[in-house]
Amino acid sequence: MLGLIRTSTQRKFLAIMFAALIAVNGPLLVTFFIVTKDTLEREMIAKKRVLLDANSKALSKVLWDFDYENLRKWTVAIANDRDIFSIEILDDNDKRLAFVSNNENETNIPEKEEALFSKEITHAVDGTDHVVGTLRIRFMSDRISNAAMGEVGKSVILFIVSTISVLVAALIANRFMITRPLLRLNEAIEATHRSGTRTKVDWSSSDELGRVTSAFNEMQDSLDQDEAKLLKANKRLAFLYNNTPVMLYSIDREDRIIKVSDYWLHATGYSRKNVIGRKFREFIHHEFKEEYLNNRSLLSTGRNETLEFTSVFEKADGTQLDVLITEAKDYDDSSSGRRSLSVMTDICKLKAAEAEILRQARTDFLTGLLNREGFADRLNTAIEEAGDTLEIAVLFFDLDRFKWVNDNLGHFAGDRVLQSVSREVSHLLDEGDCFGRFGGDEFAIMLSSNAVRKRAVELATRINRVLNKPIDLGGRTLQISASVGISFYPENAMNAEDLLKASDVAMYRQKNSGRNGHCVFNEKFGREAARQLEVKEVISEALKNDWFELHFQPIVDLKSRSTIGFEGLLRLVHPGKGILPPLEYIRAAEQTGGILEIGDLVLELGLQALERLHSKPEWQSTYVALNFSAAQFLPDLPANLAQKLSAHSIDPDHLVLEITETTLMQNNMGLASLIEDIRNLGCAFALDDFGTGFSSLSYMNRFPVDTVKIDSSFISGLDETAGSERANKTHALIEAIVGLSKRLELNVIAEGIENEEQLRCLIEMGVETGQGFLFGKAEPLDTVLSGHTARQPEIMSLPDMKLSNTGYG
Numbered sequence: 001m002l003g004l005i006r007t008s009t010q011r012k013f014l015a016i017m018f019a020a021l022i023a024v025n026g027p028l029l030v031t032f033f034i035v036t037k038d039t040l041e042r043e044m045i046a047k048k049r050v051l052l053d054a055n056s057k058a059l060s061k062v063l064w065d066f067d068y069e070n071l072r073k074w075t076v077a078i079a080n081d082r083d084i085f086s087i088e089i090l091d092d093n094d095k096r097l098a099f100v101s102n103n104e105n106e107t108n109i110p111e112k113e114e115a116l117f118s119k120e121i122t123h124a125v126d127g128t129d130h131v132v133g134t135l136r137i138r139f140m141s142d143r144i145s146n147a148a149m150g151e152v153g154k155s156v157i158l159f160i161v162s163t164i165s166v167l168v169a170a171l172i173a174n175r176f177m178i179t180r181p182l183l184r185l186n187e188a189i190e191a192t193h194r195s196g197t198r199t200k201v202d203w204s205s206s207d208e209l210g211r212v213t214s215a216f217n218e219m220q221d222s223l224d225q226d227e228a229k230l231l232k233a234n235k236r237l238a239f240l241y242n243n244t245p246v247m248l249y250s251i252d253r254e255d256r257i258i259k260v261s262d263y264w265l266h267a268t269g270y271s272r273k274n275v276i277g278r279k280f281r282e283f284i285h286h287e288f289k290e291e292y293l294n295n296r297s298l299l300s301t302g303r304n305e306t307l308e309f310t311s312v313f314e315k316a317d318g319t320q321l322d323v324l325i326t327e328a329k330d331y332d333d334s335s336s337g338r339r340s341l342s343v344m345t346d347i348c349k350l351k352a353a354e355a356e357i358l359r360q361a362r363t364d365f366l367t368g369l370l371n372r373e374g375f376a377d378r379l380n381t382a383i384e385e386a387g388d389t390l391e392i393a394v395l396f397f398d399l400d401r402f403k404w405v406n407d408n409l410g411h412f413a414g415d416r417v418l419q420s421v422s423r424e425v426s427h428l429l430d431e432g433d434c435f436g437r438f439g440g441d442e443f444a445i446m447l448s449s450n451a452v453r454k455r456a457v458e459l460a461t462r463i464n465r466v467l468n469k470p471i472d473l474g475g476r477t478l479q480i481s482a483s484v485g486i487s488f489y490p491e492n493a494m495n496a497e498d499l500l501k502a503s504d505v506a507m508y509r510q511k512n513s514g515r516n517g518h519c520v521f522n523e524k525f526g527r528e529a530a531r532q533l534e535v536k537e538v539i540s541e542a543l544k545n546d547w548f549e550l551h552f553q554p555i556v557d558l559k560s561r562s563t564i565g566f567e568g569l570l571r572l573v574h575p576g577k578g579i580l581p582p583l584e585y586i587r588a589a590e591q592t593g594g595i596l597e598i599g600d601l602v603l604e605l606g607l608q609a610l611e612r613l614h615s616k617p618e619w620q621s622t623y624v625a626l627n628f629s630a631a632q633f634l635p636d637l638p639a640n641l642a643q644k645l646s647a648h649s650i651d652p653d654h655l656v657l658e659i660t661e662t663t664l665m666q667n668n669m670g671l672a673s674l675i676e677d678i679r680n681l682g683c684a685f686a687l688d689d690f691g692t693g694f695s696s697l698s699y700m701n702r703f704p705v706d707t708v709k710i711d712s713s714f715i716s717g718l719d720e721t722a723g724s725e726r727a728n729k730t731h732a733l734i735e736a737i738v739g740l741s742k743r744l745e746l747n748v749i750a751e752g753i754e755n756e757e758q759l760r761c762l763i764e765m766g767v768e769t770g771q772g773f774l775f776g777k778a779e780p781l782d783t784v785l786s787g788h789t790a791r792q793p794e795i796m797s798l799p800d801m802k803l804s805n806t807g808y809g
Contacts, residue, residue, distance in 0.1 A: 029160075032156070037152045048083070051078075059089065059121050075100045078100075078137070079102060086137075087099070087136070087138075097133065118134060121134060177205075181210075181212075243261075244261070247268070248260070248344075250340060258276065269316030269317050285320060295309045308325070322351045325343070325345075326345070328340065364437040366415055369436050370436035375444055379499065383495065386489065392448045392488065393446070393447040393453065393486060393489075394502075395459060396485045396487075400481045400483055402414065421467060421482075428459060444500065452488070453488065463518075464481065481516035483507050485509065485519055487521040492521050502521040505521060506519045507519070535585050539585050539589055543597055549570075549780060551779055553771055553776060554566055554776045555770070556769065558767060558768060565624065567625045567626075568605070595632075603641075603644060623655065623656055623684075625658050626656070626658065635674070656684045656707065657685050658688040659686075660687075672702065672703055675703055675704055679704055689709065706746065708737065708748050708749070709748075709750075709751055710748065710749070713752075714733060715750055715758055719755070738765055748769070750762050751771055753772030
């Protein structure tokens with residue numbers, strides 16, 4: 001019953017109405033019935049009393065007149081009332097005068113069914129009431145009650161009829177005004193659900209239901225429009241999904257393909273029926289399946305929301321496709337299970353471009369050989385694969401005096417030389433050898449075999465031989481050479497970096513030993529390299545803590561032995577080791593580039609010394625000679641020199657710059673103009689260590705120098721026994737240098753004069769000025785200015801002499 005009521009709005013309305021009637025009208029009706037019935041009964045009894053009073057008055061005269069005939073007629077007339085059970089008239093002595101009963105059985109008078117009304121009958125005579133008798137009337141109580149109920153029943157029936165009428169009217173109104181529009185709304189909803197088309201409600205009114213149905217119809221129109229837009233968007237999305245040049249697809253939890261785009265099919269060569277339902281892993285190359293499944297597990301287990309990885313996909317024709325797979329979770333948990341949104345991108349061209357970029361990053365653009373990074377990578381790989389039985393040799397070489405080619409013939413010519421070297425050396429290599437250029441004129445070769453030592457030495461010899469052949473540079477022929485260093489794995493090093501360092505150390509050893517050859521690394525070289533590194537660190541500390549000093553050796557007039565100038569010689573005074581050998585730290589400075597900072601320091605200390613010397617009257621005519629390295633001859637040197645001279649108020653005529661023949665050879669391009677600019681400032685140039693370099697006479701002719709300094713090696717030869725072959729040659733060479741210098745109007749200074757015999761011979765040969773221990777050692781400026789000779793600190797390891805090829809002694 002309750003189920004039927006719940007399924008119908010009309011039944012619910014009826015149930016509510018009946019419940020309301022029972023709950024509200026029921027008690028009201030019962031109350032109305034009881035109250036009305038009681039009221040009617042009292043009214044009817046009151047009427048009977050009025051009738052009794054009227055009849056008693058009417059009977060008073062009859063009884064006064066003893067008119068018994070009329071008395072009986074009145075009694076019968078009164079008894080005609082159907083509610084009266086009996087009438088009894090008594091005289092004043094309670095004697096019955098008349099009696100009428102409507103009940104045949106006069107003796108059976110139920111007390112509960114009758115009501116006795118008694119009234120005295122009085123007659124007024126001369127204004128005085130005289131009791132003439134008594135009127136007793138008995139009424140039927142049930143008849144009075146029934147009469148009252150009958151009256152009340154009519155009202156109840158009218159009430160019920162009116163209530164039923166209202167209920168029926170409400171039902172009819174509910175049916176037409178509420179139920180019908182609701183039914184039509186429900187029918188429209190069911191029709192929409194059943195057919196999928198938007199059905200409107202055929203109903204219009206100005207009340208709430210009318211507004212509801214109107215809103216529903218508007219909603220249907222809006223849904224139709226939205227559906228049309230969605231259909232259009234879905235068509236557009238499907239078009240984009242299938243025609244966008246990206247391989248789109250979706251797979252479910254079980255790795256089954258559930259959707260692919262047309263472009264995916266076009267790019268892979270498969271048909272849709274051959275891929276839908278298959279597991280995606282079936283299309284992955286077998287070498288990459290495990291990696292693919294591991295990546296997929298990260299997404300399926302929820303550890304990643306998105307995933308991106310590369311793999312190899314097998315196309316329908318069997319070819320392989322390098323792809324980038326990007327997957328994201330689809331959060332639509334439907335009955336078909338969670339799916340992925342996936343994109344597969346062809347990265348074959350990207351891979352090729354990446355390989356090309358990697359190749360270019362590891363390839364020297366000029367020669368096409370491996371660069372430093374590429375060679376080191378190949379060497380590391382070879383070492384990892386070598387094991388305990390295979391040996392590896394590294395040949396590291398650079399070209400001798402290649403800087404001269406760049407400076408004198410130009411960088412284009414230098415590039416052609418490097419290309420020629422790479423071609424010629426490549427012809428000497430086997431297929432498994434590795435050849436690379438590290439930059440500049442540095443090259444490296446890796447050999448790997450069981451008998452690599454003999455082949456490495458033979459190859460180095462063949463490289464020297466082939467590079468000694470003349471190179472045609474478009475009308476100009478150039479001959480070059482190379483210094484080769486050789487190291488072996490595992491004998492000299494256990495990794496690529498140390499192996500290259502070992503061959504580099506051996507190469508520099510060969511370069512310092514005369515170039516144009518090869519040198520095999522040994523442990524002694526390693527110790528020397530460690531010592532060189534230690535010296536480099538000492539130089540850095542010395543520059544930082546002002547350990548460098550200039551000591552000054554007098555330059556004298558040989559005949560008068562008077563001091564005419566000083567040569568400033570650099571000394572590194574270590575706080576714990578004393579004065580360190582110049583040869584060691586100057587060479588390290590030139591290799592590391594620290595020579596520029598040291599050179600600036602020498603110039604500054606020299607000018608400070610000149611300023612202090614000229615502050616003393618006795619030293620105002622002296623000059624100071626400073627050694628300059630080839631690295632210092634930069635384009636801005638004249639301007640910097642002029643600025644420093646002006647800052648110290650120094651006359652340029654009192655500054656002499658000493659350079660070596662090696663400096664002239666290493667820095668030929670533009671050097672002549674730099675020297676000329678500096679001479680125009682007023683400074684002079686001295687050619688140091690004359691006779692120990694190459695092509696000395698040629699450089700004396702090409703460069704504007706002012707003084708020639710005869711190297712001490714010639715002066716020491718004067719101590720030989722007179723008449724010996726060496727003594728005769730030494731005398732002849734010194735006389736030739738002096739004669740040539742005078743013909744060229746150049747000053748001559750003899751270096752390294754240590755005894756009187758040497759002094760006598762030099763004066764006889766016409767040498768006018770010189771320097772050496774005979775006249776004084778190099779001393780600090782304070783010692784020179786004090787006028788007495790302090791005890792010279794002992795020089796460690798090496799004698800106190802200037803470096804050849806550097807200018808710093």
